[in-house]
Amino acid sequence: MPATFDTTRGGTRLLFDSIAGITTTVESMHRKIARTAVPWPVAEDRAHGAIAAAVYRLILGVNDGLRQGVDWTFGQTPEALRSGRESAAEVRAIAALNGVCGDHLEATDNPLGTDMQLRTAQQRLVLEPPLLREAIPEASGHLVVLVHGLSMSELGWRRRGRPCIDEQLGNDLGYTPLFLRYNSGRHISTNGREFASMLQALCDNWPVPVESLSLIGHSMGGLVIRSTCRYAQLDGRDWLHLLRRVVCLGTPHHGSPLEQAGHAFEQAMRRVPYAEPMLFGKLRSAGIKDLRHGNLLDEDWQGHDPDAPRPDSRQAVPLLNGVDYYFAAASLGRNQFDPLGHLLGDLLVRADSAVGLHRDELRRLDIRPEHCRVFHGRNHFDLLDDPQVHQQVIDWFSR
Template identity: 35%
Template sequence: MSSPNLFYNPSVSDSSAQNDSNYTRNHHELDAHFFSDASVPLHSDWYEQIDQLEEIDMDELVKLLADTDDGNEAVKKPVSLADFFEGLAQLATMGVVEITEIVEAIHREVILRPMGRFNDKHLNKWQRGFTGRIYGTIRRIMLMVGNNLASILRIYKNFIVQKTAQPLPDSLKKLVNVINGVMGDHLVNNQNALAVPMMLYNKDGSPQEEVLSGRIVIFCHGLCMSHLSWHAQENNNLGDAVHVSQPDTTVLYLDYNTGRRISRSGHKFSQLLQDLVDGNPDISQIDLVGHSMGGLVSRSALFYGEQERLDWVKRVGNLITLGSPHHGAVLERIGNYVQDIIAKLPFAGSLAKLGDMRSAGIIDLRHGSIRDADWQALEGRSVLPQDFRHPARLPSGIKTYFVASALLETHYDSKVTDLLGDSLVSVASALGEDDAEHALFVPDGHKAIFYGVNHMNLIHSRRVREQVVEWLFDNGRSDYAGRPRIHSYPRSLAVAV
């Protein structure tokens, strides 16, 4: 059975998907270009043994397991303790396979480059040669062992502990969401039980199941975070503050896989909100508050919801983003730049494969891409350059507020303050400001800059909390559009409006 590659890399030389197709061909030529010593024995018997290993067929077992597993996306259940151990077993295998691929890439480069044969012609011969096939067999065996172990744990989970499934402790839940942020798209592609399904939770941390009516405020977390991230400070968090100021408002928290494409999460969030409205027709208003990536997912959901003319969009009153990289995150751009440099260095280029392991969600943060069109036409796991990404304007009729923060306490006009921002996102990016067609036109009075606050503390800062509560409480009644933008300093006794 031909196992799919775990991590897609578009280059022919490093593509395991290409490797897999080459492994199944019946090539019997020797890799004489690499082993010129006449004393080296022929390896035809070894090739036959490798071919026998590759012919092991697990289709029947996979079919049986498919009947007992609907997948995380279909079941829509939180990751359980049994899911955690099953996912770890498969994840360990994925790690071994990836290490094998990196070792092979380095081995291949060290052998071929000194001979001047590091090109497509000889790289293809490497794949068909003995050494390439050995590496391929190692990957296949590890995949088979890991998948079988995960399958045994899945069967145990489905048939023995199904009725007594234990929820994950909060500490492990946070770890699972970190793993999803780093490699969440890989988890989905490999049907790993650790992949977090998109769900709504209530203020008590339980999946949302109650009948809803009136006004709803939904908080959307950022990269590698979870719905629990909003509750880091007991009885002093943003959700509680909203509930205290507006007791009739229901506060919900979105939990999702931050490693997936932002636009894919946007599609799913849009459909989830439509299902929520269909099941609770008495919902009168929906407000979205997104931190970091959560703001981009909210914008993506609004973009596709409006494009598909879904009813839920008409009920959205306010959109508030906290430190969202509307025009990209500095850290991802630096990481991509460093990876490109490493890829061009002799004998070190193979290490650039390490950078390809990061999730598609992280890659989308490079330029703040929230549309399918920014990546669908590309090979591999990249995004369109900054100047070629597709604009996604804000829906009309929705009050939008942008919050940025800066580590330095000097005024926003300082170029250093703007560029450094909150250590991850520049001030201009968080405020949606751009010279080109991608600028998000939000009135100055709907923008606030909080000095002395880092990116992660945006959801816990007292000053930020008070401002968000004020905007939601006002609910568009005041004319903020005619006011200047807000500058809040840590030494201020109150937010300066």
């Protein structure tokens, strides 16, 4: 299926952005090599430096001119030719791209940047009573919203042809399941604030009185939910009185070792001659960097250099009183004593982080042990579609 108009336009913009970024990187590396090519001091060749700088400026100028011209051409396209529905492959590709550089896409107003939206399995919802009633004629007073993780979309809840947990929640327990789609490259706190506002609009405009609200988050989605609840609490959102339970699947409550390792590698490479200009890892999104420690609030990242090494200084965010929390973790180990599970966790998140454990008592999440479960012999993404995980979630919802 051919790409839609917005995907083509956004991809073209990103291509020109990439050319500009590569050119700037090459220029930076050129200067670095020119200054440190030999171990003894040399006189700076100003003529060579001026010529090189002029060449790079020319390349950037031509690239910018072409970008503006192509973008203007897209702007002249008739409205009738801009319609089209994204294919599943497009949705997945755009979601992956948003996880990697979604903050850049938003900052440059790129059409590939995903705007936050609530959806059914089939369509995007407009949060107005008549349109909600038309989209969901059998709306229940019990709502459950599923929140995906980094670089994913609502399609990620359906894998390998297996049924999604939303079907069981709807058919067996009478819930109306909805999905959140969002730009996972933005700061978690930015998404949390917006989601808190969106849930208020959802509850205010739902076609029948809302009796209960439940939230399920996978990976980063669990952090977005906890951030959302905190901002709803600070802003006095009414929907908090309707919140009954929160389920977190493989959520790095205290950070992801993969992002921590990536940051440590980047710091080591900064000491290698000529390597710093090519540290493309430092361009990873704000959302990814938030996963280093599990940042939930604006204060956790504002005023700090996200690429500088610093200890975990985030504010402690306790669980809400009166809400039932349930945490599920996966582990590659065959049992709790298997060293493979302690070493690698589920490949992305360690089990102790996923169930809220922490050496610092102030950061440890106060959740009942019987509300936590570790699924052995499974990886991070098995939590999305494993039948035993689904049954555990159904059991938690049935309590």
